[in-house]
Amino acid sequence: QVQLVESGGGLVQPGGSLRLSCAASGFRLDHHSIGWFRQAPGKEREGVSCISSSDGSTYYTDSMKGRFTITRDTAKNTVYLQMNSLKPEDTADYYCAAGGWSRCGLLRSEYDYWGQGTQVTVSS
Numbered sequence: 001q002v003q004l005v006e007s008g009g010g011l012v013q014p015g016g017s018l019r020l021s022c023a024a025s026g027f028r029l030d031h032h033s034i035g036w037f038r039q040a041p042g043k044e045r046e047g048v049s050c051i052s053s054s055d056g057s058t059y060y061t062d063s064m065k066g067r068f069t070i071t072r073d074t075a076k077n078t079v080y081l082q083m084n085s086l087k088p089e090d091t092a093d094y095y096c097a098a099g100g101w102s103r104c105g106l107l108r109s110e111y112d113y114w115g116q117g118t119q120v121t122v123s124s
Contacts, residue, residue: 002026002113004096009118020081022096033104034079038092047106054102086122093117
């Protein structure tokens with residue numbers, strides 16, 4: 001059974017850091033492109049970052065560049081999203097997703113499997 005499970009969310013002060021994890025079961029993460037998305041209350045789900053299955057290349061939405069880093073641990077079958085310099089506007093539910101394209105993108109339609117999400121709240 002294909003399953004993605006996110007963890008690592010929580011409450012953090014502005015300027016703080018969190019590392020989100022996306023653990024996969026039932027398939028190998030490195031055979032799929034993996035994306036991180038987020039959805040704030042009342043807003044559409046938006047792409048954050050992704051890592052390609054073909055060569056491990058990464059992509060970030062402009063507002064996350066320099067603050068967020070996506071990495072993949074093949075041995076643990078887990079993808080991470082390191083988030084630094086967090087801002088209140090980063091508050092959202094964060095989701096990871098897996099798709100079959102060798103080159104990743106940040107369109108929701110590119111992804112077939114989704115986790116249940118983990119909540120991130122940035123507040124003082």
